[in-house]
Amino acid sequence: MANAGRFDLVVRNGAVVIPGVGITAADIGISAGRITALSDELGGPAEETIDARGKMVLPxxxxxxxxxxxxxxxxxxxxxxxxxxxxxxxxxxxxxxxxxxxxxxxxxxxxxxxxxxxxxxxxxxxxxxxxxxxxxxxxxxxxxxxxxxxxxxxxxxxxxxxxxxxxxxxxxxxxxxxxxxxxxxxxxxxxxxxxxxxxxxxxxxxxxxxxxxxxxxxxxxxxxxxxxxxxxxxxxxxxxxxxxxxxxxxxxxxxxxxxxxxxxxxxxxxxxxxxxxxxxxxxxxxxxxxxxxxxxxxxxxxxxxxxxxxxxxxxxxxxxxxxxxxxxxxxxxxxxxxxxxxxxxxxxxxxxxxxxxxxxxxxxxxxxxxxxxxxxxQKGTIAVGSDADLVIVDLDLEKVVRAEDLMGMSDFSPFEGKKLRGWPVATVKAGQIVARDGKIVGKPTGRYLPRAASNRKPDIEWLRRAI
Ligand SMILES: [Zn+2]
The missing domain is CATH 3.20.20.140 (Metal-dependent hydrolases)
Structure with a gap:
């Protein structure tokens, strides 16, 4: 296959939510921690694949x-x-x-x-x-x-x-x-x-x-x-x-x-x-x-x-x-x-x-x-060149919140006992699957992000609708 071995990870068949663009059916190809391809069908096998059929893929x-x-x-x-x-x-x-x-x-x-x-x-x-x-x-x-x-x-x-x-x-x-x-x-x-x-x-x-x-x-x-x-x-x-x-x-x-x-x-x-x-x-x-x-x-x-x-x-x-x-x-x-x-x-x-x-x-x-x-x-969208940080969500999945399932240090949650609908089923961080089906399956790979000075004002006006 033409694309064999090209990607470390491919997220296939999901409904991809791209802020400002919309929701589109697409496969996401990931190499070396970044998104390197976004296409309606990425051919060839990858080192690893997530089948996101029926799920939403969010930044x-x-x-x-x-x-x-x-x-x-x-x-x-x-x-x-x-x-x-x-x-x-x-x-x-x-x-x-x-x-x-x-x-x-x-x-x-x-x-x-x-x-x-x-x-x-x-x-x-x-x-x-x-x-x-x-x-x-x-x-x-x-x-x-x-x-x-x-x-x-x-x-x-x-x-x-x-x-x-x-x-x-x-x-x-x-x-x-x-x-x-x-x-x-x-x-x-x-x-x-x-x-x-x-x-x-x-x-x-x-x-x-x-x-x-x-x-x-x-x-x-x-x-x-x-x-x-x-x-x-x-x-x-x-x-x-x-x-x-x-x-x-x-x-x-x-x-x-x-x-x-x-x-x-x-x-x-x-x-x-x-x-x-x-x-x-x-x-x-x-x-x-x-x-x-x-x-x-x-x-x-x-x-x-x-x-x-x-x-x-x-x-x-x-x-x-x-x-x-x-x-x-x-x-x-x-x-x-x-x-x-x-x-x-x-x-x-x-x-x-x-x-x-x-x-x-x-x-x-x-x-x-x-x-x-x-x-x-780098963050906040799904685009070629962006960091491969993705969350795959099952919008129909319902769970009752229990602190012990959340994996933090707290023994309570403010939402304790409430049934919420719409949960992540997998989280990809820097191209690696870190969480899956409610369990941590990867290692901590987080980095502090120093920010360079810029002369651009924060671009938020586009967010406004009629007030
Ligand atoms: Zn605060």
Missing amino acids: GIFDPHTHIGNELSYEEEAETETRAAVLGGVTTIGIFLRSLEESYLLHLPAFRKAMDERSYVDSVFHPQIFTEQQIAEIPRYAAEFGIRSFKFYMSGMPGIVKSVTDDVLLHGFRTVAALGADAIACVHCETGALIDQARKELQKKKEGTLADWEFAHPADAEALAIQTALYLAKIAGAHLYVVHLSSRQGLEVVRAARRQGLQFTVETTTPYLGIASDDPNGFLVKMVPPVRTKDHHDALWQGVVEGSINTVGTDNTSRVRATKKPEAGLHGSRPGLPALGTHLPALLHYGRLRGVPLELLVERATRAPAKVYGIYP
């Missing part, structure tokens, strides 16, 4: 919003949580690094080494900026470690991370903007004073439910903070990336700003799209900002469809029940939840229940974040 999912090392060491979670990721179809992650006081120059080599040696997925870094020293070092983080995105907390989180005041935020935005048009200022948008007041009110309540937790972080605090961040980003000339939008009020501010022509990016997460504040798992799904009522879900889904929300991530912060302490209730249980292993199934399940086209769901979880963070078309 590997890029979750731009994760936290690693909050429970175990960074090194351990670099392995355990990316194992859950790859099993769930996520092949690249963005990691919000945390060093509250010290220079990241002390920590970046170890963070990078862990992702090169232990991770199942590729990764980019977004250091979280808390101090003036860290702001002063942003150009070095960019030059020495290929970092183009940085995160600021407006409100902080009581007892966990400090808040950043408006003057520091503005200085940080100006420093990020000076790196170039492609640099990104990610912001956790909540106004601290409103949260402090709301929490004080809530302290009067001894007992409470997850629904009460929603009022510790009022939607208005999110909406107001987005306005402030947009204004500061505008005068600094920085590209603002609003992380984890959670509320209808926040979305209204986003829409108004888009109508004025402001260019910025907005993300939401699969927990906010799928889990409501009356969830029977109670404080196991406590997070910041909180999961909210179904009315907010409706708004966020509208935002995803119309394009005022550009990307979908997870805000994965893995914990175990023993330290999450759901029994400690409203004030004592800790925020943060593992969401990498359920990211794609939750997106497919809740999105398709609402009739959102598959191609649009895939765009928001692959091409859009890859473009924003400067790793497209």
Whole structure:
């Protein structure tokens, strides 16, 4: 045969979802970790073949919003949580690094080494900026470690991370903007004073439910903070990336700003799209900002469809029940939840229940974040020359979520006990089959991805539909 031995792997007979192009029947030929052929029928045998008949073939999912090392060491979670990721179809992650006081120059080599040696997925870094020293070092983080995105907390989180005041935020935005048009200022948008007041009110309540937790972080605090961040980003000339939008009020501010022509990016997460504040798992799904009522879900889904929300991530912060302490209730249980292993199934399940086209769901979880963070078309699409990161999905496969099946370090999932429809049956990472039929079958081959400076603005305008 003409093509014998030409490919390391061929994925045959699948319905291939190519963001921006459509869904097409095609075979995908892979050599040396890259996609080298895409054709309606690739002849000849290959070293290895996956028959994807009746299945969808998606670009590997890029979750731009994760936290690693909050429970175990960074090194351990670099392995355990990316194992859950790859099993769930996520092949690249963005990691919000945390060093509250010290220079990241002390920590970046170890963070990078862990992702090169232990991770199942590729990764980019977004250091979280808390101090003036860290702001002063942003150009070095960019030059020495290929970092183009940085995160600021407006409100902080009581007892966990400090808040950043408006003057520091503005200085940080100006420093990020000076790196170039492609640099990104990610912001956790909540106004601290409103949260402090709301929490004080809530302290009067001894007992409470997850629904009460929603009022510790009022939607208005999110909406107001987005306005402030947009204004500061505008005068600094920085590209603002609003992380984890959670509320209808926040979305209204986003829409108004888009109508004025402001260019910025907005993300939401699969927990906010799928889990409501009356969830029977109670404080196991406590997070910041909180999961909210179904009315907010409706708004966020509208935002995803119309394009005022550009990307979908997870805000994965893995914990175990023993330290999450759901029994400690409203004030004592800790925020943060593992969401990498359920990211794609939750997106497919809740999105398709609402009739959102598959191609649009895939765009928001692959091409859009890859473009924003400067790793497209290496990631985020299926094209000749792109990395061979693929996820093969059975849209009809239903599974009840159980933490032990997800292969992370957590002994619970925020979706625990829920039946989700649409699961990966195989994940290909850098041309190798790493997960198959719910089991890990390959080794960690992930790499940290340094990003080169570029003068191109993040290309997200194409994502917008009528607002
Ligand atoms: Zn986060």
